[in-house]
Amino acid sequence: MYLGIDLGTSSVKVIALAQSGELLAQCSCALSVQHPHPLYSEQDPQQWWQASEHAIEGLKKQVDLSTVKAIGLSGQMHGAVLLDAAGDVLRPAILWNDGRSYQQCVLLEKLVPDSQQRTGNQIMPGFTAPKLLWVKEHQADIFAAIDKVLLPKDYLRYCMTGEYASDMSDAAGTMWLNLALRQWDDTLLHATGLTREQMPTLYEGPEVTGFLKKDIAARWGMSCVPVVAGGGDNAAGAIGVGVTRPGQAMLSLGTSGVYFAVSDGIHRNPDSALHSFCHALPHSWHLMSVILSAASCLDWIAKLTHYESVSQMLSTLDTALLEQSQVTFLPYLSGERTPHNDPNAKGVFFGLTHNTTREHLVQAVLEGVSFAMADGVDALHQSGYQSDEITLIGGGAKSAYWRQLLADTLARDLIYRAGGEVGPALGAARLAMLGTVPHANIDDCCPQPELLATHQPDRKRHQQLQQKRTIYQALYPALKSLF
Structure with missing residues (x-):
């Protein structure tokens, strides 16, 4: 079997995958995020490692890990983990x-x-790069002590193997990678006061980067298996649902919201706040739009309106479609990337009345996130890219109500496949298989999982949502100066 470890923002997920492609077991462990000041978002890397070990222990109760052949890693992108010469963490990771x-x-x-x-x-x-300039300016003593800069999942790799390594898809999100050459850019590193020696060694996603340490292997009940490079969460999530070739795309409803499309080469459109990154497969690239708050908005509104859980909250909407309410929501709880690139943007409820219920607020949040995702899809399509098929993944995609709402908003057919809720971990395990099974190829290791549902848009509902989206799109420019 093969393990996939996905270091998310809200939890660490670990899965065991049979070489046949069957998902054998999974386990997760929750994480916390600290916001010590406005605009700040940080986590303790040691908590990542403790959560990973806890998740592995949970997996051991389900399957015999002695048969594991390789491990792949995936994780939240862009985070800055700063280590000193002894390999110790210098400060909390900036997310x-x-x-x-x-x-x-x-x-x-x-x-x-x-x-x-x-x-x-x-x-x-x-x-990542501007974060290091901030540390250099505001925490000079910490900056002076930096020996290595790692991305979140690569800190787990260091704990597991003792190696400093990363993959192309995650490295592309640092702003230190030359996208065409797929190597560190010395000019950009120098501009942030760093050198290539302080960066991890770069590998393609399926390449072996090191081997599990003996003491860790013994504790986990496996041999010193190889650990492959893996990929950033979105690239690994795409591989998990078989999005590996140009024309394929996915919508990811995780803590953040992502529209990810495999491109036929390098396409740059930075003016639209689109991302152009390396894919986690060799000689492959992708385009991506990102909203910073997607499923995290659901967690927030569930707590705010005193639902027991997000699933219980969504079940109230699943059972009865509400009439179109007048409440509109801007989901910018952590600022926004595509299309605004504005860290100061804020969340907004607009149109509240005495008749507004908590169900109306929940519906507005789901619609607001869907409108933000539509902005990202539009930005990518306006750059000339059109997708043949869009697959939904992420924890938020478990809601049939939300999946249909997205189809109605986008006026596009949407596909929901098995394994979408563990997509990045599944993709990491597939990369481990691809990199260590003799004569393995992408088609064999990265097929599209079982089709669970197809959501076709309701044209009447689309027209209603478009009218509301017009109000949504007018709110940000009207409020920008007040943020």
């Missing part, structure tokens, strides 16, 4: 949805005027 480094983005683009040509992207606060 992908941290917005404190906006001024450093401006500075970095001034220091490297052709940065967008090199990286394929507009430099945004969520990316």
